[in-house]
Structure formats: C-alpha cells, structure tokens
Amino acid sequence: MxxxxxxxxxxxxxxxxxxxxxxxxxxxxxxxxxxxxAHHRFDIDHPGKDSWRHRQAGANEVLLASDMRLALLREYDQPHExxxxxxxxxxxxxxxxxxxxxxxxxxxxxxxxxxxxxxxxxxxxxxxxxxxxxxxxxxxxxxxxxxxxxxxxxxxxxxxxxxxxxxxxxxxxxxxxxxx
The missing domain is CATH 3.40.50.300 (P-loop containing nucleotide triphosphate hydrolases)
Incomplete structure (x- = not known):
C-alpha cells in the first residue's frame, strides 16, 4: 500500500x-x-435512523453493514487526536x-x-x-x-x-x- x-x-x-x-x-x-x-463532532448518521438511535442509547460502537457497504461509528469517552x-x-x-x-x-x-x-x-x-x-x-x-x-x-x-x-x-x- x-x-x-x-x-x-x-x-x-x-x-x-x-x-x-x-x-x-x-x-x-x-x-x-x-x-x-474532520472537525470535532461531525456526523454521518441521521437522527431517527436505527444506528443513530443505538448511539443515542449509549453504544460505544455501531457497525453498519450491507452487501455493498460497511461503516463503523465509534464514540470516544474523551476527546483525543x-x-x-x-x-x-x-x-x-x-x-x-x-x-x-x-x-x-x-x-x-x-x-x-x-x-x-x-x-x-x-x-x-x-x-x-x-x-x-x-x-x-x-x-x-x-x-x-x-x-x-x-x-x-x-x-x-x-x-x-x-x-x-x-x-x-x-x-x-x-x-x-x-x-x-
């Protein structure tokens, strides 16, 4: 690579x-x-969607997967570079x-x-x-x-x-x- x-x-x-x-x-x-x-609190998820609801409920990670795409959303406890x-x-x-x-x-x-x-x-x-x-x-x-x-x-x-x-x-x- x-x-x-x-x-x-x-x-x-x-x-x-x-x-x-x-x-x-x-x-x-x-x-x-x-x-x-990206800058601070960007988001690729949309309010109301299942994955957004899972993060709002407190999940530290949400992995979205389909037959064409994968996305991992991870929340950090503390800001860090x-x-x-x-x-x-x-x-x-x-x-x-x-x-x-x-x-x-x-x-x-x-x-x-x-x-x-x-x-x-x-x-x-x-x-x-x-x-x-x-x-x-x-x-x-x-x-x-x-x-x-x-x-x-x-x-x-x-x-x-x-x-x-x-x-x-x-x-x-x-x-x-x-x-x-």
Missing amino acids: KVAGFAGFSGAGKTTLVEQLIACLRGRGLRVSVIKH PDVHTLLAQLDARADWVLIEGFKDAPLPKIEVWRAPASGQAPRPVLYPHDPFVVAVATDAPAGLPQPPRQPVLDLNAPAQVADWLLAHGARFDYSKESP
Whole structure:
C-alpha cells in the first residue's frame, strides 16, 4: 500500500485535489482509500435512523453493514487526536493507494496544497520550509509562494499530472508503520 498525505490550510483546495486524484487513480485501475481529518463532532448518521438511535442509547460502537457497504461509528469517552497509523491499520490492506487529507503533522510523505490568499486576506503560512515530510508543493500560483521550495512544484489545476508524479515516485510512498 502506498500512502500520500495532502496538507495545507483551509481553502487551499485539498478536498478538490484529492477528489480529482481518486478519479485519476481509479481510472488507471487502482484501488484507492481515503482518510479525512474532520472537525470535532461531525456526523454521518441521521437522527431517527436505527444506528443513530443505538448511539443515542449509549453504544460505544455501531457497525453498519450491507452487501455493498460497511461503516463503523465509534464514540470516544474523551476527546483525543486520532493516530493516523491506527486509522491506516483499519483500512482494507488491498488498497493500492491511501490518500490522507489533513493530518498535516503526521510523519508521512505529503504534498502541501497552497493557494495565494485573496486580495485583503492575511498571508497563508507554509509547511514545506520546515516539514521534512513535505515531498512536493501543489499550487496554482508558484510565483506567489512565500519562498522558493526545494521540493518539486506541481500544478494544482492539473490533477492528471499530479497523479503521474505520484505514480512515478511511488516507491517513496510505500507505507510501513516502522519507517515513515
């Protein structure tokens, strides 16, 4: 399994790029999984549904399964930051690629997604100068980067080219919990 992180600040275009990369990689016959860092109390369940009622009744975990889909809902007793390695271990090991959106501090190879701030917005910070796990920068404004990156610069608006770059450098994304 190959694991590639996508990190950057809100509004940079991470979700759009990951969505496009899923289609590009699937179009090449690859199995793709995604881990997305979400904010606090997100929900995928709906009030009134059986699984929602089970959680409201106090179940710590509810596993939903059908002949086409599986979802596990787990409630934590105390808030804690999920460990990306624990999450990766829960995925189907048959995935060719796992794209991780968020988890910008995870010790995994990642592509930083950066857009120049709109007029009047504060400058957006960057990770690539000080994060040794940033292996490339995807941007639509390379001239606007606060400092020239030593990493390759990828065109944020060319997802097929980003997919080509991932595949060409696939060995650096081979996942092993022991050696990030």
